[in-house]
Amino acid sequence: MKINDAFFGLVLAILGGLVLFTVRSYPTIPGQQVGPALFPGLIATGILVCGLALIVRGWLARKAAPWAVPGEWMRSARHVAAFALLVASVLFYIFAAQALGFLPTAMLILWAMFYVLRVPPGKSLLIAVITTLAIHFMFYKLLRVPLPWGILANYSW
Amino acid sequence: MWTAVSQAFFMVFEPYTLMVMVVAAVYGLFVGAVPGLTATMATALLVPVTFFMAPVPEVAAIVTDTAMAIFSGDIPGCLLRIPGTPASAAYTDEAFALTRKGQAEVALGAGLVFSAVGGLFGTVVLIVAAPALADFAIRFSSFEYFWLVLLGLTCAVFITSDRPLKGVISLFLGLMVACVGLNNPGGFPRFTFGNAEMMGGIGMISMMIGMFAISEIIRYVVDTRPTAELVVDQVGNVLKGQWILAKKYPVQILRGSVLGTAVGALPGAGADIAAWMSYAMSKKFSKEPEKFGTGHVEGIVESGSANNSALAGAWIPALVFGIPGDSITAIVIGVLYMKNMNPGPTLFTTNPQNIYAIFLIFILANIIMIPLGILCIKAAKNILKVPRNILMPVILLFCIVGTFAINNSVFDVIVMLVAGLIAYLLEENDFPISPAILGVVLGGMLEENFITSMIKADGNFMAFVTRPIAASLAVVTLLVWTMPLVMSRLRQRRLA
Numbered sequence: 001m002k003i004n005d006a007f008f009g010l011v012l013a014i015l016g017g018l019v020l021f022t023v024r025s026y027p028t029i030p031g032q033q034v035g036p037a038l039f040p041g042l043i044a045t046g047i048l049v050c051g052l053a054l055i056v057r058g059w060l061a062r063k064a065a066p067w068a069v070p071g072e073w074m075r076s077a078r079h080v081a082a083f084a085l086l087v088a089s090v091l092f093y094i095f096a097a098q099a100l101g102f103l104p105t106a107m108l109i110l111w112a113m114f115y116v117l118r119v120p121p122g123k124s125l126l127i128a129v130i131t132t133l134a135i136h137f138m139f140y141k142l143l144r145v146p147l148p149w150g151i152l153a154n155y156s157w
Numbered sequence: 158m159w160t161a162v163s164q165a166f167f168m169v170f171e172p173y174t175l176m177v178m179v180v181a182a183v184y185g186l187f188v189g190a191v192p193g194l195t196a197t198m199a200t201a202l203l204v205p206v207t208f209f210m211a212p213v214p215e216v217a218a219i220v221t222d223t224a225m226a227i228f229s230g231d232i233p234g235c236l237l238r239i240p241g242t243p244a245s246a247a248y249t250d251e252a253f254a255l256t257r258k259g260q261a262e263v264a265l266g267a268g269l270v271f272s273a274v275g276g277l278f279g280t281v282v283l284i285v286a287a288p289a290l291a292d293f294a295i296r297f298s299s300f301e302y303f304w305l306v307l308l309g310l311t312c313a314v315f316i317t318s319d320r321p322l323k324g325v326i327s328l329f330l331g332l333m334v335a336c337v338g339l340n341n342p343g344g345f346p347r348f349t350f351g352n353a354e355m356m357g358g359i360g361m362i363s364m365m366i367g368m369f370a371i372s373e374i375i376r377y378v379v380d381t382r383p384t385a386e387l388v389v390d391q392v393g394n395v396l397k398g399q400w401i402l403a404k405k406y407p408v409q410i411l412r413g414s415v416l417g418t419a420v421g422a423l424p425g426a427g428a429d430i431a432a433w434m435s436y437a438m439s440k441k442f443s444k445e446p447e448k449f450g451t452g453h454v455e456g457i458v459e460s461g462s463a464n465n466s467a468l469a470g471a472w473i474p475a476l477v478f479g480i481p482g483d484s485i486t487a488i489v490i491g492v493l494y495m496k497n498m499n500p501g502p503t504l505f506t507t508n509p510q511n512i513y514a515i516f517l518i519f520i521l522a523n524i525i526m527i528p529l530g531i532l533c534i535k536a537a538k539n540i541l542k543v544p545r546n547i548l549m550p551v552i553l554l555f556c557i558v559g560t561f562a563i564n565n566s567v568f569d570v571i572v573m574l575v576a577g578l579i580a581y582l583l584e585e586n587d588f589p590i591s592p593a594i595l596g597v598v599l600g601g602m603l604e605e606n607f608i609t610s611m612i613k614a615d616g617n618f619m620a621f622v623t624r625p626i627a628a629s630l631a632v633v634t635l636l637v638w639t640m641p642l643v644m645s646r647l648r649q650r651r652l653a
Contacts, residue, residue, distance in 0.1 A: 026347070034608055039604040040336045057322075083378055093567075117550065143562060
């Protein structure tokens with residue numbers, strides 16, 4: 001998805017401005033002129049200037065470059081669904097893994113992704129279960145990563 | 158010195174390390190051969206697993222995996238006309254044209270043999286240059302380091318991209334991310350929003366997994382192109398005729414390896430840029446440039462050796478100064494810091510056996526590439542048939558678990574997702590990504606040396622350029638900054 005440079009310029013200029021505003025209240029190193037504000041302040045000034053340059057460039061090129069050109073995939077419901085599901089699965093893991101447990105969360109994610117990428121249903125269920133168990137074994141047993149058990153806490157192995 | 162070398166021998170030729178290398182080689186060959194999975198992604202995904210190993214096997218895994226992946230990227234380029242890694246893109250059309258002529262084994266064989274040759278050449282340069290540079294660098298003060306880091310970042314912006322403004326922005330964003338947390342000269346919590354997780358800064362590995370793996374998965378799920386068809390069933394003996402090629406193109410092999418090592422050593426420019434530059438150079442100096450693009454092996458020989466020599470070249474600044482030569486060594490530097498093997502000239506004096514071990518690993522990796530590569534080419538048909546609609550969700554799950562494993566915290570998973578989405582959006586809009594990576598890796602070092610120098614200078618800016626080496630580095634840095642302006646002026650004048 002292509003977006004006009006002016007949009008990025010605007011976001012960057014705001015970011016630069018906010019950082020400059022934030023670092024004003026930072027202390028200096030005792031007895032020195034400089035402190036933790038100097039370096040981010042310089043970077044933020046750079047971001048602000050570059051952002052303004054992008055706004056100008058995007059504005060001058062507005063005839064050739066429209067405000068936004070959606071990618072080809074955005075016209076295909078299947079691809080949009082796949083993208084949305086990809087982001088949703090990571091979010092689902094972030095919020096649900098602790099309570100639900102690693103095994104059910106991971107199997108659901110895999111199964112949903114397989115579904116939207118058109119893996120045949122029977123095959124996808126089998127692969128989801130095997131892969132989840134394999135990754136669980138590798139990280140939980142071999143590398144000793146404390147993956148959450150969640151609802152399966154009473155049946156942990 | 159010889160005690161250190163023998164110690165290194167024992168560390169490398171230990172069954173565990175050798176086993177790790179073989180596993181990493183198979184993994185690298187597989188990842189490189191699957192289109193859409195890059196060598197950098199392979200390395201980023203390897204880190205959560207190797208994280209639990211001792212430093213030498215961990216480095217062995219990374220070196221072997223990348224060398225193999227850069228070679229095996231040639232396989233789908235040759236058989237499907239889709240480069241397996243960006244480093245093979247330069248000569249994909251050439252290799253595919255050879256396949257069309259029924260000479261797939263010549264293209265694949267040249268890719269394999271001259272990858273190994275280039276890799277070994279780069280390793281020799283690494284072995285000779287790195288300790289010498291370290292001897293020199295041990296006298297550097299904060300002023301020299303400040304200019305050196307600035308020069309590295311400058312190269313990343315101006316040499317590796319044709320869009321300096323977007324490159325600079327990408328670099329600034331990376332530097333800004335490096336500012337987050339307590340790790341600054343005043344020990345003051347910056348941009349943490351009161352969040353305890355952000356006090357330690359944004360995790361580098363989770364960010365890299367996001368930028369290199371998640372963004373790649375996004376590109377896969379939104380890809381609307383039809384899948385490519387395999388055109389050959391059987392590949393012949395790949396080693397046949399390679400010796401004749403080596404005798405026919407010695408200059409090309411040397412030129413490709415030299416250029417590759419040099420480009421690799423430049424911060425921000427890695428194997429892919431080395432291959433493009435080397436292919437263009439091969440065509441320019443060739444006696445038969447009209448044959449390029451029609452299935453002529455000369456360019457493959459030269460750029461095939463260039464992309465593998467770049468891998469070793471990238472380690473030179475990484476080990477000596479802690480300045481990564483490409484995005485893979487950027488990950489390596491993060492790993493070395495986590496293992497308390499901070500890169501820098503002192504690494505060569507305090508722990509020389511580790512350095513010699515790295516050299517040995519490079520040599521070994523490039524030698525085992527030939528037999529394993531041949532097996533991989535034999536199995537190519539099956540690897541290319543692996544259904545990516547099954548592979549990609551599995552990689553996604555692996556990314557999530559791997560990121561979580563680094564600190565056992567879901568905060569890192571959030572960082573990974575955000576980094577992946579931002580990297581995807583930026584790349585779609587022609588912002589180069591490698592300056593941002595370099596900014597994140599080098600931000601802390603740049604700030605530390607800048608602030609230390611400011612304090613030492615005590616308001617006198619001349620102090621930044623009074624030491625001779627610092628002054629030379631400053632001049633070179635300013636030249637690289639002003640070069641694009643001068644060049645465009647000259648071009649305008651010539652047109653007028």
